[in-house]
Amino acid sequence: xxxxLPHIQSIFTADCVILxxxxxxxxxxxxxxxxxxxKDFWGLPGFFVDQxxxxxxxxxRILFEYTGLKGIFMEQLYTFGDLQRHPQGRIITVAYYAxxxxxxxxxxxxxxxxxxSAKWWSxxxxxxxxxxxxRIIAKTLExxxxxxxxxxxxxxxxxxxxxxxxxxxxxxxxxxxxxxxRNFRKKMLNYDVLKELDExxxxxxxxxxxLYKFDKRKYAKAxxxxxxxxx
Amino acid sequence: xxxxLPHIQSIFTADCVILxxxxxxxxxxxxxxxxxxxKDFWGLPGFFVDQxxxxxxxxxRILFEYTGLKGIFMEQLYTFGDLQRHPQGRIITVAYYAxxxxxxxxxxxxxxxxxxSAKWWSxxxxxxxxxxxxRIIAKTLExxxxxxxxxxxxxxxxxxxxxxxxxxxxxxxxxxxxxxxRNFRKKMLNYDVLKELDExxxxxxxxxxxLYKFDKRKYAKAxxxxxxxxx
DNA sequence: TCAAAAGTGTTTTCCTTACACCCATGC
DNA sequence: GCATGGGTGTAAGGAAAACACTTTTGA
Numbered sequence: 365x366x367x368x369l370p371h372i373q374s375i376f377t378a379d380c381v382i383l384x385x386x387x388x389x390x391x392x393x394x395x396x397x398x399x400x401x402x403k404d405f406w407g408l409p410g411f412f413v414d415q416x417x418x419x420x421x422x423x424x425r426i427l428f429e430y431t432g433l434k435g436i437f438m439e440q441l442y443t444f445g446d447l448q449r450h451p452q453g454r455i456i457t458v459a460y461y462a463x464x465x466x467x468x469x470x471x472x473x474x475x476x477x478x479x480x481s482a483k484w485w486s487x488x489x490x491x492x493x494x495x496x497x498x499r500i501i502a503k504t505l506e507x508x509x510x511x512x513x514x515x516x517x518x519x520x521x522x523x524x525x526x527x528x529x530x531x532x533x534x535x536x537x538x539x540x541x542x543x544x545x546r547n548f549r550k551k552m553l554n555y556d557v558l559k560e561l562d563e564x565x566x567x568x569x570x571x572x573x574x575l576y577k578f579d580k581r582k583y584a585k586a587x588x589x590x591x592x593x594x595x
Numbered sequence: 596x597x598x599x600l601p602h603i604q605s606i607f608t609a610d611c612v613i614l615x616x617x618x619x620x621x622x623x624x625x626x627x628x629x630x631x632x633x634k635d636f637w638g639l640p641g642f643f644v645d646q647x648x649x650x651x652x653x654x655x656r657i658l659f660e661y662t663g664l665k666g667i668f669m670e671q672l673y674t675f676g677d678l679q680r681h682p683q684g685r686i687i688t689v690a691y692y693a694x695x696x697x698x699x700x701x702x703x704x705x706x707x708x709x710x711x712s713a714k715w716w717s718x719x720x721x722x723x724x725x726x727x728x729x730r731i732i733a734k735t736l737e738x739x740x741x742x743x744x745x746x747x748x749x750x751x752x753x754x755x756x757x758x759x760x761x762x763x764x765x766x767x768x769x770x771x772x773x774x775x776x777r778n779f780r781k782k783m784l785n786y787d788v789l790k791e792l793d794e795x796x797x798x799x800x801x802x803x804x805x806l807y808k809f810d811k812r813k814y815a816k817a818x819x820x821x822x823x824x825x826x
Numbered sequence: 827t828c829a830a831a832a833g834t835g836t837t838t839t840c841c842t843t844a845c846a847c848c849c850a851t852g853c
Numbered sequence: 854g855c856a857t858g859g860g861t862g863t864a865a866g867g868a869a870a871a872c873a874c875t876t877t878t879g880a
Contacts, residue, residue, distance in 0.1 A: 376607060376856040415685060416793065419676040440831090443674045444652040454605065454646060456689075458674050529859075546861070547843065555672050571850040760832080777834070780872065785868090799832040802877040 376456040379410040379497070380423055381441065382525055384466035384484060385521040388533045391466065391484040392501060395431070397494055398480040401451045406485070407494030408501075410457065411476070419535045423460045434455070437520040438462035441504055454506065457495075461504045471529045505538075516557065519578040526574035527565055529551065545582050557583040559590035607687040609653055610728065612672065612735045614662070615697035615715060616752040622697065622715040622733060624661070626824045628725055629711040632682045637716070639727030639732075640681040641688065642707070652693045662701050663714065668751040670692035670719045672735055680727045688726075694751035737771075743769055744824050747788065750809040758796055758804035759783065766824070786822055788814040 382393035394406040408428055413422040419440070427436050438460050445456040465471070472482040487505065490498065510520050518534050532548045552558065559579040564572040613624040625637040640661055644653040650671070658667050669691050676687040695701070703713040718736065719730065737823045743749050749765050783789065790810040795803040814822075 399636065413676070416678065418678055419674065428840090440673060442671060445644070445689075447647065447649060456650070458676075458687075490854090540835085544844075545859090546845085549860080550862095565859095568858080569852045571859050573859055590756070758832090775870075775872085776832090777872085780833080782836095782869080796832095799831085800879045802832050802879085804832055 375453070376413070376458065378409050378413055378419055378422055378426075378458045378460060379408040379500060380426060380438070381408060381459065381461040383461060383463045383504070383508075383521065384428065385534055385537065386466045386484070390487040390521075390537050390539060392490070393472070394483060394485050394490075394493070395474055395479040395505070396481045396483070396508060397478060399478045402494035405412060405494040406491055407481075407497045408459075409479075409482075413458075414469050419458055419460075421560055423462070427462055430473060431464065432473060433464060433470065436462050437517065441500070441507060444496060444500065446496065448473075459500045459503075465521065465523055467523040509538055516583055518580060522578075525561060525563065525575040525577055527575060531576075555586055557586050569580045605682070607689065608641050609655060609657075609689045609691060610639040610731060611654055611669070612639060612690065612692040612732055613658065614692060614694045614718075614735070614739075616751065616765055616768065617697045617715070619768060621752075621768050623718045623721070624703070625697040625714060625721075625724070626705055626710040626716070627711060627712045630709045630727055631640055633725035636725040637714075637722060638711075638746070639690075639728045640713075644689075650689055650691075654693070658693055661704060662695065663704060664695060664701065667693050667695045668748065672731070675727060675731065690731045690734075692738070694748060696752065696754055697755040699817060703704050713800055720751065745822060747762055747809060749824075752810075756792060756794065756806040756808055758806060760804060762807075781823075786817055786824070788817050788822070 384391040384393070393409065395409050397403055397405050397407055409426060411422065411426050413419055417425070420438075423438055424434070424436075427438065428434055428502045439462075441459040441461050443456060443458045445454065447454050449455070449457070466484070474480075474482040487501065489500065492498065493501075509515065512535065518531065518538075521534060522530060528549050529545075531552065532543055532545065534550070536543055557579055559577045559582070561577060563575045565575060566572065613621040624640065626640050627633055628636050628638055634676050638658060642653065642657050644650055648656070648659070654669055655665070655667075657671065659665055670693075672690040672692050674687060674689045676685065678685050680686070680688070697715070705711075705713040718732065721732065723729065724732075739748065743766065749762065750767075752765060753761060760776075761774065762783065763774055765772055766779070768817075788810055789807045790813070792808060793808045794806045796806060797803065
């Protein structure tokens with residue numbers, strides 16, 4: 365950093381891993397590229413950041429353009445700058461991940477002409493993606509596997525009202541590990557961050573489960589003591 | 596990302612939070628700036644990344660230039676892109692943190708002419724720094740506070756041979772919290788990641804303590820089971 | 827012999843784990 | 854009435870936390 369900026373300029377982009385949860389599986393939103401490089405490959409939604417917006421704002425903007433949603437949970441993941449990651453030269457990308465509730469009928473609206481289509485993919489069964497996007501998704505998984513132990517990010521992926529079984533399935537999907545139903549419920553209720561509702565599941569052909577809400581106020585209290593949704 | 600790169604170019608830098616541990620305190624290496632902006636302010640060592648090196652390599656290079664050391668532990672922290680962080684326009688910086696053993700007499704060699712001097716500061720008592728560097732250091736602290744619970748990064752800051760009391764003081768400095776001696780030792784030895792040496796502290800005017808080494812092989816085993824140096 | 831830090835065990839409490847059966851509902 | 858998931862308790866083991874005194878050493 366010098367007085368007269370030497371204008372060593374670099375190209376950088378932002379890529380976003382948009383996650384959802386449906387049918388007991390973690391899903392990731394991918395786009396089909398319509399231009400070189402990696403034409404016809406699937407990859408993460410990526411974009412340039414304007415000179416007059418923060419990276420966070422740029423990601424919010426793009427999330428809105430793709431999903432029509434605002435206020436989505438998002439967080440910076442990592443910045444990738446390998447020399448080989450882009451065939452046209454070293455392009456640095458700041459990767460983010462975002463989490464949203466897939467229950468609302470989200471209309472996917474790929475807004476840019478470099479994108480042919482957009483689709484939710486099961487994160488367990490991805491093709492070879494453009495650039496280093498497989499690696500970025502792998503790193504996202506590592507991150508959220510750790511993070512759901514001490515942060516209430518799981519609730520970002522669930523409908524506002526959910527059953528304990530849905531919550532458990534989400535943890536199981538992220539950790540790729542079966543959990544004991546009784547222990548899971550005991551522990552989760554013990555944290556005292558859920559609000560039990562006077563409402564039950566509807567439209568199922570078996571005993572309807574109670575619905576719960578995540579309670580931010582309770583969580584704020586519990587957080588002081590260092591909560592730990594351990595495996 | 597498009598076929599013909601639109602060359603929306605951005606300036607970006609890398610900044611490095613270099614940490615050491617001495618006299619029971621966490622230290623951070625700061626440089627005194629010799630040029631505008633923020634002339635005469637102290638700040639983090641920052642630098643441009645060449646077009647043909649990865650960000651990691653650039654940080655390694657700079658660490659070597661400043662300290663004469665290679666193989667220092669380092670990790671990416673976060674990428675900061677606020678619009679106001681640099682008075683001359685939006686400059687994105689990728690922040691790293693690094694940890695080294697301060698016991699070796701490290702000769703600080705500020706290599707660049709934008710730096711007047713370099714000095715170790717106690718992290719608890721910092722002046723107002725250039726740019727958003729106070730914030731970057733705060734974020735580093737948050738990160739390592741979490742990270743020392745499940746990673747053996749503490750050992751990066753200690754001499755190769757250390758006493759249990761030194762190790763405890765380091766945890767206490769990072770967590771800003773007194774720990775119980777007996778419980779700390781019991782727990783730490785229980786993890787089975789330390790090797791007890793046939794050697795004792797020298798040059799102290801009281802009962803000399805046993806020296807220990809961190810044992811990477813033992814750690815690798817313990818790691819499988821999900822180690823947790825909890826508070 | 828004194829000052830300074832090293833070193834050491836036990837008890838209580840709490841969290842984690844393992845484990846299996848009956849219940850409610852819709853079809 | 855049957856298939857499907859909902860919902861529940863207890864015992865045992867292990868980790869965490871609280872707590873204070875004796876030992877060693879050099880000056």
